[in-house]
Amino acid sequence: MPYSLDGHLALEAIFSSNGFALSVSDEEMVKAVKLLAKYEGLFAEPTGAASVAGFIKAHRAGIVGKGYSAVAIITGTGLKTISAFKSVLAHSKIVGRDSSELKRAIDEN
Numbered sequence: 001m002p003y004s005l006d007g008h009l010a011l012e013a014i015f016s017s018n019g020f021a022l023s024v025s026d027e028e029m030v031k032a033v034k035l036l037a038k039y040e041g042l043f044a045e046p047t048g049a050a051s052v053a054g055f056i057k058a059h060r061a062g063i064v065g066k067g068y069s070a071v072a073i074i075t076g077t078g079l080k081t082i083s084a085f086k087s088v089l090a091h092s093k094i095v096g097r098d099s100s101e102l103k104r105a106i107d108e109n
């Protein structure tokens with residue numbers, strides 16, 4: 001489907017709120033996934049992290065200034081697209097349920 005079914009509603013909301021829209025690449029979404037995992041402890045699917053990727057892009061472009069507050073809605077869990085993370089998971093270490101095993105794994109890295 002070349003156009004979203006509710007695209008006209010999105011455009012209406014953008015125009016009526018004096019907002020803006022921009023596109024983000026797959027690479028930008030994957031970077032946002034990594035940032036969410038590292039700094040927020042969230043495992044988002046790439047398209048679920050598009051809002052964060054867009055905010056980062058808007059900030060870098062000067063559209064959103066320093067000190068702005070924003071809410072980024074993360075719409076999907078990375079568990080839905082676990083196969084997309086195979087290369088990352090191949091280097092992961094599996095630890096047991098004991099918290100001392102987790103601490104040891106963290107200390108080793």
